[in-house]
Amino acid sequence: MASPQGSRAPLEFGGPLGAAALMLLLPVTMFHLLLVARSGPARLLGPPPYLPGLEELWSPWALLLCLTWLGLQAALYLLPARKVAEGQELKDKSRLRYPINGFQALMLTALLVGLGVSAGLPLSALPEILLPLAFAATLIAFIFSLLLYLKALVAPASALAPGGNSGNLIYDFFLGRELNPRICSFDFKYFCELRPGLIGWVLINLALLMQEAELRGSPSLAMWLVNGFQLLYVGDALWYEEAVLTTMDIIHDGFGFMLAFGDLAWVPFTYSLQAQFLLYHPQPLGWPLASFICLINAVGYYIFRGANSQKNTFRKNPSDPRVADLETISTATGRRLLVSGWWGMVRHPNYLGDLIMALAWSLPCGVFHLLPYFYLLYFTALLVHREDRDERQCLQKYGLAWREYCRRVPYRIVPYVY
Numbered sequence: 001m002a003s004p005q006g007s008r009a010p011l012e013f014g015g016p017l018g019a020a021a022l023m024l025l026l027p028v029t030m031f032h033l034l035l036v037a038r039s040g041p042a043r044l045l046g047p048p049p050y051l052p053g054l055e056e057l058w059s060p061w062a063l064l065l066c067l068t069w070l071g072l073q074a075a076l077y078l079l080p081a082r083k084v085a086e087g088q089e090l091k092d093k094s095r096l097r098y099p100i101n102g103f104q105a106l107m108l109t110a111l112l113v114g115l116g117v118s119a120g121l122p123l124s125a126l127p128e129i130l131l132p133l134a135f136a137a138t139l140i141a142f143i144f145s146l147l148l149y150l151k152a153l154v155a156p157a158s159a160l161a162p163g164g165n166s167g168n169l170i171y172d173f174f175l176g177r178e179l180n181p182r183i184c185s186f187d188f189k190y191f192c193e194l195r196p197g198l199i200g201w202v203l204i205n206l207a208l209l210m211q212e213a214e215l216r217g218s219p220s221l222a223m224w225l226v227n228g229f230q231l232l233y234v235g236d237a238l239w240y241e242e243a244v245l246t247t248m249d250i251i252h253d254g255f256g257f258m259l260a261f262g263d264l265a266w267v268p269f270t271y272s273l274q275a276q277f278l279l280y281h282p283q284p285l286g287w288p289l290a291s292f293i294c295l296i297n298a299v300g301y302y303i304f305r306g307a308n309s310q311k312n313t314f315r316k317n318p319s320d321p322r323v324a325d326l327e328t329i330s331t332a333t334g335r336r337l338l339v340s341g342w343w344g345m346v347r348h349p350n351y352l353g354d355l356i357m358a359l360a361w362s363l364p365c366g367v368f369h370l371l372p373y374f375y376l377l378y379f380t381a382l383l384v385h386r387e388d389r390d391e392r393q394c395l396q397k398y399g400l401a402w403r404e405y406c407r408r409v410p411y412r413i414v415p416y417v418y
């Protein structure tokens with residue numbers, strides 16, 4: 001099977017063996033976290049309190065609930081959008097069009113959930129069925145990735161992703177073969193990246209907050225902070241939805257198990273870990289410390305949003321007055337690279353902001369357990385690896401100009417450290 005560029009792209013994630021290991025390790029880690037979060041000792045590195053049997057994992061109702069959720073989000077995706085954005089230019093010089101109505105979907109979901117709860121929908125019972133829901137989401141991700149793999153068999157070569165077409169079934173299934181799998185104008189990767197998982201994550205957080213209120217009379221300050229910070233993050237992602245069109249996942253990666261599982265199962269069930277932990281392990285938190293944690297989150301958000309917006313504005317229109325005065329390096333492709341402003345400080349200022357926010361999400365859970373810091377640890381590893389992948393792609397794209405950028409901006413993520 002030829003790679004779409006004729007030559008084979010270098011294998012990532014440790015090749016087929018690494019891909020196979022990750023396909024097993026990621027779901028196992030997710031279930032481990034779900035189990036230990038509710039156990040007394042809540043030890044990240046200890047064994048799970050028990051191994052659940054199939055009867056505890058499998059529930060047709062949980063599967064039906066997951067499918068209904070996906071159906072609802074797909075229906076909201078298909079509603080008229082305030083704007084239709086064009087993606088980056090593809091190999092065949094065409095550009096795909098994407099509806100910008102993610103924030104509208106979040107608002108409508110909030111309205112529907114609000115109506116449902118006031119009509120007696122037992123949202124606070126959701127934490128009881130997280131295990132079967134996660135199992136159903138994993139099953140859906142596996143079957144969906146299989147269908148995506150089969151769909152790619154009949155896709156034209158120009159529709160294939162640069163990676164994910166090695167000819168090895170396991171590796172290609174994991175990475176994803178087709179770049180932008182679609183049926184008519186419904187774009188599966190774009191839909192999954194921003195809607196069911198991200199909105200599902202804040203819904204699970206809300207259900208955990210409501211259950212805490214039922215158990216203890218009112219939600220704790222720590223639970224409010226975690227819910228507030230993560231809602232801001234998800235709201236921001238959907239408000240600036242168009243910006244996702246310039247991320248590595250949309251431009252470069254195929255749509256396979258990694259993203260399908262990541263979007264549909266990993267994000268909602270592991271990113272809500274801090275709120276899960278707080279439900280079973282309440283943490284005292286006073287206002288002075290809470291204010292300090294809010295400040296850390298605000299600093300992280302300021303850097304994350306500032307850096308992402310600066311790059312997106314520049315990529316959309318380099319003469320925009322907000323970025324026109326920034327210093328740049330010309331590249332042979334005709335595109336320029338920013339070397340001042342946020343992108344002159346480190347080569348991935350947006351990752352730095354994201355990591356600072358990740359710290360702020362864990363701090364409300366106290367410092368006596370490692371478990372709530374799992375997200376910070378995993379995210380650091382993910383971003384260091386992602387940064388390395390991006391560097392290699394940029395070096396290939398921009399050659400000497402990228403080397404000059406690295407010389408001018410020597411640090412990758414943390415100034416004077418890394």
Ligand SMILES: NC(=O)C1=CN([C@@H]2O[C@H](COP(=O)(O)OP(=O)(O)OC[C@H]3O[C@@H](n4cnc5c(N)ncnc54)[C@H](OP(=O)(O)O)[C@@H]3O)[C@@H](O)[C@H]2O)C=CC1
Binds near residue numbers: 390
């Ligand atoms: N919460 C989560 O789980 C995750 C969050 N994220 C977040 O998603 C966001 C997007 O991340 P990601 O897609 O990895 O990467 P970036 O948004 O940082 O995009 C990297 C691309 O930006 C362009 N670029 C790099 N340097 C410059 C420069 N100096 N001037 C202009 N353009 C430049 C290059 O593409 P080109 O030149 O082709 O435009 C490069 O390939 C980040 O904020 C990240 O933190 C990411 C992964 C997971």
Ligand SMILES: CC(C)CCC[C@@H](C)[C@H]1CC=C2C3=C(CC[C@@]21C)[C@@]1(C)CC[C@H](O)C(C)(C)[C@@H]1CC3
Binds near residue numbers: 193249262
């Ligand atoms: C666990 C696996 C090894 C990898 C799975 C990775 C995915 C969970 C992430 C890959 C890139 C992501 C992004 C976001 C969420 C996580 C995944 C899907 C993002 C939507 C979060 C919100 C941000 O504002 C963003 C910039 C829009 C993010 C884009 C990348």
